[in-house]
Amino acid sequence: METFERVVWIVLDSVGIGALPDAADYGDVGRNTLGHIAESRPLKIPNLVRLGLANITPLKHLSPATSPIGAFGKGATQSPGKDTTTGHWEMAGVWLDQAFPLYPHGFPREVIDGFEKQIGRETIGNKPASGTEIIKELGEEHVRTGKPIVYTSGNSVFQIATHEEVIPIAELYRMCEIARKLLDGPYRVGRVIARPFTGTAGNFVRTPRRHDYAVDPPKPMLMDVLLERSVPTFGIGKIHDIYNGRGVSDYVTTRNNSDGMEKLTAAIRDRKRGLVFCNLVDFDMLYGHRKDVEGFAISLEGFDSLLENFLPLLTPLDLLMITADHGCDPDLRWETTDHSREYVPILAYSPACEAGVNLGVRDTLADMGQTIAENFGGRIPHGKSFLAEVSQRFTQSAR
Numbered sequence: 001m002e003t004f005e006r007v008v009w010i011v012l013d014s015v016g017i018g019a020l021p022d023a024a025d026y027g028d029v030g031r032n033t034l035g036h037i038a039e040s041r042p043l044k045i046p047n048l049v050r051l052g053l054a055n056i057t058p059l060k061h062l063s064p065a066t067s068p069i070g071a072f073g074k075g076a077t078q079s080p081g082k083d084t085t086t087g088h089w090e091m092a093g094v095w096l097d098q099a100f101p102l103y104p105h106g107f108p109r110e111v112i113d114g115f116e117k118q119i120g121r122e123t124i125g126n127k128p129a130s131g132t133e134i135i136k137e138l139g140e141e142h143v144r145t146g147k148p149i150v151y152t153s154g155n156s157v158f159q160i161a162t163h164e165e166v167i168p169i170a171e172l173y174r175m176c177e178i179a180r181k182l183l184d185g186p187y188r189v190g191r192v193i194a195r196p197f198t199g200t201a202g203n204f205v206r207t208p209r210r211h212d213y214a215v216d217p218p219k220p221m222l223m224d225v226l227l228e229r230s231v232p233t234f235g236i237g238k239i240h241d242i243y244n245g246r247g248v249s250d251y252v253t254t255r256n257n258s259d260g261m262e263k264l265t266a267a268i269r270d271r272k273r274g275l276v277f278c279n280l281v282d283f284d285m286l287y288g289h290r291k292d293v294e295g296f297a298i299s300l301e302g303f304d305s306l307l308e309n310f311l312p313l314l315t316p317l318d319l320l321m322i323t324a325d326h327g328c329d330p331d332l333r334w335e336t337t338d339h340s341r342e343y344v345p346i347l348a349y350s351p352a353c354e355a356g357v358n359l360g361v362r363d364t365l366a367d368m369g370q371t372i373a374e375n376f377g378g379r380i381p382h383g384k385s386f387l388a389e390v391s392q393r394f395t396q397s398a399r
Contacts, residue, residue: 073345073358078365106128129149131151142163160195177340320350
């Protein structure tokens, strides 16, 4: 019998909680997303503190909860890399043998030549860049010539930026599908990303019609296991794209964190069983990569404020898990805008739980996926479940 009828899993994209032991291999010694944001000024995040966030590790200006209502801990990433795909795949039980390839000097000529031949257009860019900066730099040339902007980042991504009035969105998506097929074998990037924008020179803005094209995860992973057991998975945000749609029975996209939480709230009203899996991307996209410490702090406070009304909607047969996929420390002492190799926070809460449990340091992000798999009677290849630890203090009136 299922301990919880429904699991709600929220990924705070990029909200890491301190450098992993191998951070030196990634140039990330000392990086600490949550730690440096908390250091910048007092954070008003009472609900996250109540759940046990400040009990995981010392955070400046925040006192640990005397009696946290959630279980708390932090998770390490076993797979090499520090990107969205790596983190989310590991949560679902997939460990990578090697990291997805990076292109710090742009893509090889043979990749670009093959892409240009198939789309029938020349491209511009082909270098690592911030998405907002590259449309400032090359947006006008793109509008004038019709040449798509191709760029990458510190992550394993092939990104294509086009103006919606120059190249229709359907054509941009077709280009991404071509790139996805080309980028295989040794060039197999984690994601191809459509980055549409609009506006005029000096005022270009990205639109919400971004679309990610991932590679297919190895089998079996969490959603495969749930599907075999007829457990529905509902994806919110970029969850569907990250897993290439596999095992995600239904999904919605989001415009921002507030929209994500609104759709999450609607989902738990309408969907009484299964996994509701949500990624909130603003922390990463708007603040981490843009080195905006204050914006990141405000966004964390905004999420915490939304939790105020969300937590009372959960029933004793719900399990809420809040985590992250990697870090993206915006602290200006580090010049890079790339992700950071960090532990991620793990918070688990059910109204049926009398008090918090210290989950400690988990060896892999797959511990979360294994917990969900065990709850629904299955098992994934990696990870140690903490279901028993989370449920051991249920009140007698839970059911």
